[in-house]
Amino acid sequence: MFRVALIQNQSEMAHYGYADARPLLTDLGYEITLFTADNIDALGASLARNQFDAVVFGSNALNDKTIRAETAGEAFRGAFSEWLSKNHGCLCMHQLRL
Numbered sequence: 827m828f829r830v831a832l833i834q835n836q837s838e839m840a841h842y843g844y845a846d847a848r849p850l851l852t853d854l855g856y857e858i859t860l861f862t863a864d865n866i867d868a869l870g871a872s873l874a875r876n877q878f879d880a881v882v883f884g885s886n887a888l889n890d891k892t893i894r895a896e897t898a899g900e901a902f903r904g905a906f907s908e909w910l911s912k913n914h915g916c917l918c919m920h921q922l923r924l
Contacts, residue, residue: 829877831869833861833893834884845885847919863892870896870905880915881906888921 838845
């Protein structure tokens with residue numbers, strides 16, 4: 827089973843059904859861990875420990891200023907780059923205003 831780190835904007839999830847990718851991923855049999863502004867700071871360390879096979883940036887996840895700031899930070903970028911170099915995957919869904 828593939829392990830997916832799903833990054834989503836809580837506001838988008840609450841207002842738009844399409845913005846919540848959890849049902850899609852679980853229906854496909856993927857094990858998901860949800861990251862929002864509340865816990866996005868833990869993702870870099872999880873990637874360094876190779877806890878995930880893929881990272882999915884949900885629709886408009888980067889519109890959240892906390893998520894955007896964390897993923898743009900040097901520590902996360904380094905961990906993410908190293909993780910990607912190990913043949914892991916990333917899917918970035920539709921993002922507005924970047």
